Amino acid sequence: MATVTGGIDTRRPGASVDSDRTGVAPLLHIEDLDVHFKTPRGIARVVDGANLTVNHSEIIGIAGESGSGKTTLVEAILQIIRFTNRTTNGRVLFSPDGVQQVDLMTLGPREMRRLRGKDIAYVPQGSMNSLNPVMRVADQIVDGMVDHGVSPRQARARVPDLLDRVGLEARAARLYPHELSGGMKQRVIIAIAIAMDPKLIVADEPTTALDVNVQ
Template identity: 50%
Template sequence: MSDTVNDTVLEIKGLQVKYLTTRGDVTAVDGLDLEVRRGEILGIAGESGSGKSTLAVALLRLLKPPGKVTAGSAMFRPEGRSPVDLLKVDGEELRVLRWSALSYLPQGSMSSLNPVMRIEDQFRDVILEHAPARKAGLSELIQRLLAQVGLEPRVARMYPHELSGGMKQRVLMAICVALEPDLVIADEPTTALDVTIQRVILQSLADLRRDFGVTLVVISHDMGVHAQLVDRVAVMYEGKLVEVGDVRQVFKDPRHEYTQQLIESIPQVGRRAS
């Protein structure tokens, strides 16, 4: 790609999100500017309440009242399609973009799958709703997608309650890339998983970028996740973006005091708690 526009899959400018309450407005995202480069894994870091998840649901148009986007733009440039402002695109066009160009891996895989549907039927629902022409060879596609995230063919016939938390998360990851979207936003993808399964999930996310060429935005409070996975990291504090940079450089020489504190919060072998 020869120019900055083509290298940028998402350009956020002046994004402001407020929660409108009877006690006054609370600003959750405050004038945020951020670019997501095509093909990268971008991390969004910050503690609970910093505005990370609000940013994600605002971009995906999943923000519920009393939350409201009060300013800004989010120009999305999927391959082979005209650029669109995600904050202004109408409902039908947004529906067309979802899954095929823009996917979401939500927090809490435990409650994100329909408990009364087999896994293969949940794949079918997404794929046929957004790409009915994929009906031929659908079973084979589902098997390939499951294999892509390290799951056996038998998982397709299982119900969510028969799967572990890590298996459910990998099923959701496979569904997210079923239609080969340009951008996947993953919100705390390792939450509530043990350390061993966290490593499997992080490797699976890296593999999806490698095998599908998908751009990933990974939201996590855990700086260890960012250190292992992302190319660049953006740090949020009290709704503002306080630092953005190459992940190695940020860890080596953080410019903001809050970033330093986040890095120091990573448990280290041999370091005693003060």
């Protein structure tokens, strides 16, 4: 499993994305990615010619000031940019098995939904607002797994372990979001993200709401 927490590498644009010396294709390879928005003042080049490679079992961190395009890059990878006044170009090659590569930029909404939450997980910025306020924590964790083919019984049996992995007690499963602190909500979102053992986790400032010890 690899994690992208938000840096653009120095790989030259157009460089080969063939398998490395071990014969394994990179988990994620972004090539010449552009995300431009039309504005009243002209074209805003929020992401312009981005190149990034993430190998299997590798952690990559992207650093940049606020407004530099980190979140837009993440949303382009996952195909979840909400605004329609944009143009997007480039390739985002994903290879969960290290053999077959698929260009995420060519997939439709239904195909991307199959990947998101299963092979690719997302921890959004400000994820404390991502929980359903009328569902208990356990139900929200189970819901995501069931959507990807896990039986309700198997999914519910995994909840205590998932909560333990993010430092929450088992009793948190019975709580509603309004009964959780900001840091606890953040950890629930992370538990949901890792529930299907994804190959790639894309996390946008995932530790913002957590205290130093938990980070």
